[in-house]
Amino acid sequence: MIKSALNVIFLASKWQTFACLLEAVLLLINGFHFDKCDEEVATAFSVYCGISIMHALVHKQVQKAEARYKLSQELLLYHMKVPDTEIQHVLEGVNTSETDQLLVEFPRFDFCPRDVRNYALSVQLSMKMFYDLNFITTFQIPEDKLARFILLVQRGYRDTPYHNWWHAFSVAHFAYSLMTNLQLIEKGIITKMQGFSFLIAAFCHDLDHRGTSNTYQTQSSSPLARLYSSEGSVNERHHLSQAICILNDSSSKILDGLSTEEFKECIDYLRDLILATDLANHFRILPHLKRLRSENLVEPANQRLLLSLMITCCDLSDQIKSWKTVQHVAHLVYAEFFNEGDLEKQMGLHPNAMMDRKKACIPVLQIEFLTTVVRPTFEMLVTIFPQTDAFLATIDSNRHQWEEVKESTSGACSGGSECCEFQGGQEECVVPAEDDGGSVQEG
DSSP: OHHHHHHHHHHOOSHHHHHHHHHHHHHHHTTOOOOHHHHHHHHHHHHHHHHHHHHHHHHHHHHHHHHHHHHHHHHHHHHTOOOHHHHHHHHHHTTSHHHHHHHTTTTSTTOOGGGTOOHHHHHHHHHHHHHHTTHHHHTTOOHHHHHHHHHHHHHTSOOOSSSSHHHHHHHHHHHHHHHHHTTTTTTTSSOHHHHHHHHHHHHHTTTTOOSOOHHHHHHTTOHHHHHHTTTSOHHHHHHHHHHHHHHHSGGGOTTTTSOHHHHHHHHHHHHHHHHHTSHHHHHHSHHHHTTOOGGGTTSHHHHHHHHHHHHHHHHTGGGGSOHHHHHHHHHHHHHHHHHHHHHHHHTTOOOOGGGOTTTOOHHHHHHHHIIIIIHHHHHHHHHHOGGGTHHHHHHHHHHHHHHHHHHHTHHHHGGGOOOEEEETTEEEEOSOOOTTTOSOOOO
16 A cells, blocks of 8 residues: 555655645555545546646646747848838839839730849839739738738749749739739629739749748658648648748738738638648649639638639749740759758658659650649639630640650750759750740749
8 A cells, every 4th residue: 555655656756746645645654544546536536637747847838839939930030021121112112213113014925024123123013003003001010010020921932943932023923913914803703802912922822932842851750740740731831830920020911900800811811822722732622623614713711712813823823924934934944843852862762753853855745734733723714714825825835846846856955864064053955945935044
């Protein structure tokens, strides 16, 4: 009996519990005794105490982790801080003649945002998107906060070959073009809140992208994978987290004019839209997307599916631009892919052929991508909005260009041979440029 009591005391680590059990031992010494039931109760109680103590310790660790995370976010935002003079410069430049000259062509689908090249001008044009769609008035957005928001988003993108600010700007431009040219809000196809969330998501969908895929994040057991891998869409969940961080910063709270319910609705749409940019999610809902028609868009569930389809089209919109842009973008994408392939080789892994600079044949891979991913995705959009059928003609034209490149480089690409050399950190593509494409330019 004494041994059982001592074991119970040993398991207890809080003074109150220890004192309680010590009192029980004193009662034992004074003539009382524990029966079998008492021992079981005391053992169960000690286990409960141990679990409670462990939970308290874990809770303390969680609180410390949350505090460290908050401090790191504050540090990040501090170094991304935008001077007031820069805000003023943006606001002054929004109505200049330079941007006005672009406004005629800017909403068009065939306008190429990558041709803007000037960072300051891209911010001013980003502001124009919110103005033109009447979001500033509708959602009571202070102009200085909007300017700061866009500049913080711009700073939130890393200097990767492809997943950088210019990709985000291009995606946002296509979202803006869809809403403008198809009059999605005016015709009641989507609500203003959905359109507002759609545009924000387009700007933020790849925030802080590291230039590596979800597969690489998981294989390398990166901090992002450890944080998000159990939920899937590792990169996209990080992009969402960064977007909410910027939206919660007091200097860039463009959602301050929303009611509590509107705020929750906006964040809900943001979450769905940013996670929808993971192609794995796109293929998962593909059967539902194929059933979308112009006549069934009034259903709330179908409106969300439409938004998911459109954000995917926005993410792929480089492929419906001119051949020159398509060539240039392929150059940037494979620079990232090959960098990831090199990292995987350093880990002792065998990268996917499309990420192996020694095996990838870019024309073949691009033809497959256009055939199996890009065209089917835009076909669904054209089914809903027949007036966008020119997209398919452009995709077919670009695929034809890649087929010609494939034929002209058939010797270099045969048997999975290398068709692009990446030497000394400089990308040098041996794919011959077409007359209307010019040479492949570096980002």
